[in-house]
Amino acid sequence: MSLSKNNLKLITSLQRKKYREKHNLFVAEGIKVVNELLNSSIEAFHVFSTNEDFSVSKEVDFTVVSDNELKKISTLKNPNKVLGLFKIPERKKLKVSGFIVALDEVNDPGNLGTIIRLCDWFGVTQLVCSKNTVDCYNQKVVQSTMGSLTRVNISYVDLPEFLKTTDLPVYTADMNGTNVYTSSLPQKAVLVMGNEANGISKEISGIVKHKLTIPRFGDIQQTESLNVATATAILLSEFKRGLK
Amino acid sequence: MSLSKNNLKLITSLQRKKYREKHNLFVAEGIKVVNELLNSSIEAFHVFSTNEDFSVSKEVDFTVVSDNELKKISTLKNPNKVLGLFKIPERKKLKVSGFIVALDEVNDPGNLGTIIRLCDWFGVTQLVCSKNTVDCYNQKVVQSTMGSLTRVNISYVDLPEFLKTTDLPVYTADMNGTNVYTSSLPQKAVLVMGNEANGISKEISGIVKHKLTIPRFGDIQQTESLNVATATAILLSEFKRGLK
CATH class of the missing domain: 3.30.1330.30 (Ribosomal protein L30/S12)
Known part of the structure; x- marks a missing residue:
């Protein structure tokens, strides 16, 4: 023993x-x-x-x-x-319907864990990851999901291919997009979030039609960007807030 | 050399x-x-x-x-x-005006760093921390603020005392509060966020008048809570979104 x-x-x-x-x-x-x-x-x-x-x-x-x-x-x-x-459970089949979060090369296990937890909170049951996104069974990811891992279906796919073939409208965060606070957002969509340092890849940027900006406030406009997990939180909240 | x-x-x-x-x-x-x-x-x-x-x-x-x-x-x-x-710069005088974020025993350096970065993004220039909140010059905090540390005034105070004496309306996140998406929110306020495991202390809960809930979505209602940094992101976004 x-x-x-x-x-x-x-x-x-x-x-x-x-x-x-x-x-x-x-x-x-x-x-x-x-x-x-x-x-x-x-x-x-x-x-x-x-x-x-x-x-x-x-x-x-x-x-x-x-x-x-x-x-x-x-x-x-x-x-x-x-x-x-x-x-490790058998990967469930990717379910392309409703609202999907997609990640392009998110490297930090803490960020992936936080995003899985956010998906669970906001009722997003399908998360799609590029093959170079950190593994969801990485121990740090498992710890930071606090159990949400069991309630979100996570698929690792060829992300450009997936985005090219989906019928859902594809959104991403971008400094030069339209103001998310005044945009009319659909209930069914794919929201793609990118790598911590480089954002989404050029290839994916070319595929995404809808670019959303979280406006900056304050006089001194130097904050370079929001962390990918906090940006995901704000955008998911914007997509979902009309439903409650 | x-x-x-x-x-x-x-x-x-x-x-x-x-x-x-x-x-x-x-x-x-x-x-x-x-x-x-x-x-x-x-x-x-x-x-x-x-x-x-x-x-x-x-x-x-x-x-x-x-x-x-x-x-x-x-x-x-x-x-x-x-x-x-x-x-370490001389602590600037606490400036009680406009919109203030207050933290009650936030322990994780990464969370404090992310919240400082969020304050900077949303134009919140004053952050008030309880004395048992992690030190903002902790190396992990400095790294995760990505420079925002220089643009947000951070004061460590007797938090209950501060909240009792401020003229600003005091808000916090609470599972049994009013729906943040349908609440009318003021531009000048204090938003208090609590400890990672225990939320805000009983003493502070007794002082705070306005409790806001970020609604949960989805069928399975098991996600215990949002991470303090992502909850702060969503609430700051809600307080500020009307201005853009």
């Missing part, structure tokens, strides 16, 4: 996408996130906890570990009692 | 608030952030760069360092050519 060398090796290897794909497993940590996943349709594989009373169904492997062992397998500064291995 | 032991020790010590206050200095890294600060009213103290041609005025101490030396003093995964020490 303690941590085996093989499990230590397995868990550490899952920090890399290559091994997540090989073993078809990802890691989640902390009581809150692990419980959200245990109560979802995602299949649990093995749970490690410093608390022997941590509640897991009988079909799931469960190992009690010491605080020191948890520290060894955790990537958190302050490990929180439990770490779980979960099976 | 290389890194002295004393400078190494000084720079490393500045990761802690205690030593930032003792030396009255803070650290910024990377070409973009350092240049923003060099071009601001903030006084530069010493710049270290791997590039001897990095442009600094004659009054500022300048030291060329090797890549390895930069790695030693940097807290970034990928140090970007330059690290600067800057003097």
Whole structure:
């Protein structure tokens, strides 16, 4: 009932996408996130906890570990009692209807996690990512989604191809677009958000018809840009606010 | 013209608030952030760069360092050519007018940095922080503000006392408030945002009159809350959108 060398090796290897794909497993940590996943349709594989009373169904492997062992397998500064291995679910078919958020090379795991959480909040059930967007089973993404990962369908696709063939109108954020506050926005659309440093790629910029600007306020107009997650928050809010 | 032991020790010590206050200095890294600060009213103290041609005025101490030396003093995964020490400016007097954002025990440096950047974008020149909010000269805050730090006046105060005595109407985000999308919002107000895990304190909740809710969308109503920075983005956008 303690941590085996093989499990230590397995868990550490899952920090890399290559091994997540090989073993078809990802890691989640902390009581809150692990419980959200245990109560979802995602299949649990093995749970490690410093608390022997941590509640897991009988079909799931469960190992009690010491605080020191948890520290060894955790990537958190302050490990929180439990770490779980979960099976990466089969990718659901991309559902092209309603409102879709698309990401073009978003690199920061925290940003992707925040955007998944925003999609969940705003009822966006389909997120489409370019193949060079960070992996949604990256441990930092899993932690920052706070469970929303189980409620948003995430597809990695050839993004230019997807945008060229969709019937939905395609929008993006752009410094030289139309004022989002005075634009009439459709309920069904694709909203493409771009890379943290470079925005959307030239190829995608050529495909997107509708460019929206979040106006800057204040006298000194030097703020270069909003963070991609906060810009997504503001734009999703604008697309959805008329519905409530 | 290389890194002295004393400078190494000084720079490393500045990761802690205690030593930032003792030396009255803070650290910024990377070409973009350092240049923003060099071009601001903030006084530069010493710049270290791997590039001897990095442009600094004659009054500022300048030291060329090797890549390895930069790695030693940097807290970034990928140090970007330059690290600067800057003097912490004298706190400007708190200016209670117009629109103010107030923070109650925001702990995460990335969140504070993002909120400072949002204030700058939305023309909010005064940010008021409770004394237990993370220090705005924390290195991670400085990095994530991307220069906005120089354009927003940040005051650390007894927050309940401040909110009790201000003449401005005080707003906050709350799950049981009025729908922000259909509320009539004033141009002059204080918007208080709370701690990442616990929201605003009970004491402050008792003081705040106006509670706003960002409605949740979608069928499955399980997303627990929005991240404090994305909620601030949406609420600031709502307060300001009527002006453009």
